[in-house]
Amino acid sequence: xxxxxxxxxxxxxxxxxxxxxxxxxxxxxxxxxxxxxxxxxxxxxxxxxxxxxxxxxxxxxxxxxxxxxxxxxxxxxxxxxxxxxxxxxxxxxxxxxxxxxxxxxxxxxxxxxxxxxxxxxxxxxxxxxxxxxxxxxxxxxxxxxxxxxxxxxxxxxxxxxxxxxxxxxxxxxxxxxxxxxxxxxxxxxxxxxxxxxxxxxxxxxxxxxxxxxxxxxxxxxxxxxxxxxxxxxxxxxxxxxxxxxxxxxxxxxxxxxxxxxxxxxxxxxxxxxxxxxxxxxxxxxxxxxxxxxxxxxxxxxxxxxxxxxxxxxxxxxxxxxxxxxxxxxxxxxxxxxxxxxxxxxxxxxxxxxxxxxxxxxxxxxxxxxxxxxxxxxxxxxxxxxxxxxx
Amino acid sequence: xxxxxxxxxxxxxxxxxxxxxxxxxxxxxxxxxxxxxxxxxxxxxxxxxxxxxxxxxxxxxxxxxxxxxxxxxxxxxxxxxxxxxxxxxxxxxxxxxxxxxxxxxxxxxxxxxxxxxxxxxxxxxxxxxxxxxxxxxxxxxxx
Numbered sequence: 032x033x034x035x036x037x038x039x040x041x042x043x044x045x046x047x048x049x050x051x052x053x054x055x056x057x058x059x060x061x062x063x064x065x066x067x068x069x070x071x072x073x074x075x076x077x078x079x080x081x082x083x084x085x086x087x088x089x090x091x092x093x094x095x096x097x098x099x100x101x102x103x104x105x106x107x108x109x110x111x112x113x114x115x116x117x118x119x120x121x122x123x124x125x126x127x128x129x130x131x132x133x134x135x136x137x138x139x140x141x142x143x144x145x146x147x148x149x150x151x152x153x154x155x156x157x158x159x160x161x162x163x164x165x166x167x168x169x170x171x172x173x174x175x176x177x178x179x180x181x182x183x184x185x186x187x188x189x190x191x192x193x194x195x196x197x198x199x200x201x202x203x204x205x206x207x208x209x210x211x212x213x214x215x216x217x218x219x220x221x222x223x224x225x226x227x228x229x230x231x232x233x234x235x236x237x238x239x240x241x242x243x244x245x246x247x248x249x250x251x252x253x254x255x256x257x258x259x260x261x262x263x264x265x266x267x268x269x270x271x272x273x274x275x276x277x278x279x280x281x282x283x284x285x286x287x288x289x290x291x292x293x294x295x296x297x298x299x300x301x302x303x304x305x306x307x308x309x310x311x312x313x314x315x316x317x318x319x320x321x322x323x324x325x326x327x328x329x330x331x332x333x334x335x336x337x338x339x340x341x342x343x344x345x346x347x348x349x350x351x352x353x354x355x356x357x358x359x360x361x362x363x364x365x366x367x368x369x370x371x372x373x374x375x376x377x378x379x380x381x382x383x384x385x386x387x388x389x390x391x392x393x394x395x396x397x398x399x400x401x402x403x404x405x406x407x408x409x410x411x412x413x414x415x416x417x418x419x420x421x
Numbered sequence: 422x423x424x425x426x427x428x429x430x431x432x433x434x435x436x437x438x439x440x441x442x443x444x445x446x447x448x449x450x451x452x453x454x455x456x457x458x459x460x461x462x463x464x465x466x467x468x469x470x471x472x473x474x475x476x477x478x479x480x481x482x483x484x485x486x487x488x489x490x491x492x493x494x495x496x497x498x499x500x501x502x503x504x505x506x507x508x509x510x511x512x513x514x515x516x517x518x519x520x521x522x523x524x525x526x527x528x529x530x531x532x533x534x535x536x537x538x539x540x541x542x543x544x545x546x547x548x549x550x551x552x553x554x555x556x557x558x559x560x561x562x563x564x
Binding site: 154160161162163164165166167169170171172173174175176177179180181183184185187188191232233234235236237238283284285286287289 | 433434435436437438439440441444470494495496497498499500501502503504506507510513515517525526527528529535540551557
């Protein structure tokens, strides 16, 4: 039996604003659509994977969601590395499916961040008022940092060491917005210029409003199984060529290199396992929580030498028609970002590898890389996917 | 010994660290004007924040009192913040400081003109007396 791990179903819930859905309903709607997309019976699913993370009044941890969906699994993974969780899930599921721990697993995510919690994720602060904050985040709690600020500290250091400019970072937001303009569901669709980014208000120096991802509602799901089982399913299988992950810290106070990421650990392993080179990659699906996130992923994953990302991006190589088109769904910057975007990287990569990208389709897209950043450039998960058997 | 200024506070309105068996010495020393890191007696590794083990060799670390001086490694200027106690201080810099002794430490520079801040500048620590058992380290340019 051919146990090569493949992705056979994908589903998105309603987004970017879906006040009729709570977070669990986002999980469910995306799961229903992924099951229908795959053309598989729910009863065949014997693995459940999820990171929870919906927050607020929502209970969506892995065991609760498995119960809610009534998946009496024989394999479960609740790995939670922030937004990159789903790339780690691909890594774990690929091994589990090869090993026979399960045959068919579903990964789900859902969040009603925009409708229920408002837009305060990036700058609202995690700890309010006079309270004692336990654990390592207690070393940051008295200082009034924000999520944006943690990434901004990376951008500031990158600029200092390499001369990277705000204009270069802005090119990333401009390119991703062009793709969002092709996506009727995207939250922000009007084309923007570098000047628009530069003149948007500063949130945390050097990151402007338009350097920051959107806050939306949304959910996603995907189904993995064996190449054997995929033979008579509805969609062409997308192969997991190679996946890897790494962690350098969790809290930003423990970052030791503000110009790099664990992509430098995970990237070479993922590429070696996949048996492909950077030049073989047709599509970049990078976690664009902020423009700087993409730049550091680009460098630390080895697409360009460290420090050369700024000029490279400014030459347009990540834009539509460029060497490595980035975030063809419009990204977290302009399409969908309900809090943890990693699952949407996988879903869009699969769509493109099937040739279902519509107006945004990358020509002859055969190899895509999904690279998630969780925490504060803390946990980097990498999944290299392909339309052809490895 | 290097004792730095400790400023008394009338009413503290910000989040505070939770104290535990490992870190209470660190926050208590800060209340007295001393900035501690850890140094390993076995391998010499230095680290911040305080932990129950040396992250290099897993031995039990000792405390090391620092000079309270360092250089600015990186920073951001926070211009939007929803928590009232911080909102009142906008804009302010959140910083990573490279101590003379080596490790990077996290902090902020409230009240310092954000247009004068640049990576590499020399900084010194001072403390706010947030509670009887807790001082909070802050940073300012060395005059």
